[in-house]
């Protein structure tokens with residue numbers, strides 16, 4: 487009697503366990519199917535890869551990226567058959583880092599089975615088994631070729647426009663340069679006439695002094711010409727330790743005539759003994775040219791006088807601040823956030839790149855470029871630059 491009951495209970499227990507196990511299995515299979523369906527319908531490439539680079543799994547989107555007609559053309563093959571040679575070291579480093587437990591993002595190029603090159607961005611993460619060991623690299627990868635192409639085109643355009651902008655600035659200040667050059671040249675010609683007279687009268691001491699003055703004036707003319715040449719030629723970064731006030735003064739001497747002919751009153755306010763900066767002087771001059779030209783153009787319609795103030799002071803322990811304030815109409819609130827965007831212009835023939843290039847130049851120097859919100863009329867553009875201490879020089 488008892489054994490029968492035990493047998494029955496045992497049977498019931500076994501039945502419950504096997505139903506439970508079957509349900510669990512079913513659920514696992516369902517989960518697996520669900521996961522596979524999600525992965526397969528994912529529009530981006532999902533792949534699993536071993537530590538030696540063998541592709542273990544890849545969804546349809548991934549196969550399409552690699553121009554494979556069947557999974558066998560990719561699965562079981564090494565990713566390095568597809569990764570372009572110049573990116574292999576970076577991809578190997580990514581694999582190493584992921585198998586050391588890190589998550590990584592990488593942009594790299596692949597060549598598909600049909601020879602198409604694509605830029606991809608991959609987000610790779612370690613996949614752990616139930617013992618906590620990293621069993622595979624799980625990567626979600628998207629095609630960023632279009633974005634890369636746009637970035638390249640934009641960069642190219644900015645390079646060209648940068649050059650055009652410099653040259654057009656030169657055009658604007660050309661009359662100023664002519665004016666500046668005129669002074670040493672006039673001085674040389676009148677000194678030379680005096681020399682002829684002194685030579686004829688045999689006054690050698692005075693003659694020598696006048697000849698010295700001629701040498702000095704020629705050097706001044708030469709200095710002006712080399713400064714202009716520096717701005718006009720297309721030089722790569724050329725950083726050096728410089729005095730920011732010297733840069734401002736050089737720009738002012740080149741734009742002096744431009745400012746005068748537009749009846750702009752210029753005031754300079756600079757703190758004494760400002761710390762030196764480590765910059766590409768020509769590029770910072772370019773920023774100042776852009777800001778001065780914009781200010782002069784903005785004040786063109788002023789009937790109450792045109793005033794431009796350039797101020798330079800130290801801020802924090804390791805920054806200098808340069809501020810250009812004009813008394814033009816200022817910038818309407820609706821445009822304030824957009825003025826430094828590329829190609830934003832309210833001028834009939836404006837290119838809308840001056841401010842965006844200026845901002846890029848300053849941020850490439852580790853500084854900040856901004857439009858100051860001010861209660862005063864007019865516009866106030868500011869930029870900061872790290873001092874030699876701030877730049878670690």
Ligand code: ADP
Nearest residue numbers: 780781784831832833836837838839840841865
């Ligand atoms: P562009 O001078 O070719 O228009 P910028 O990038 O130098 O290009 O300037 C973008 C816009 O910012 C100008 O069109 C103008 O609307 C505005 N702007 C720049 N500087 C000033 C200023 N000092 N006062 C008023 N508006 C300004």
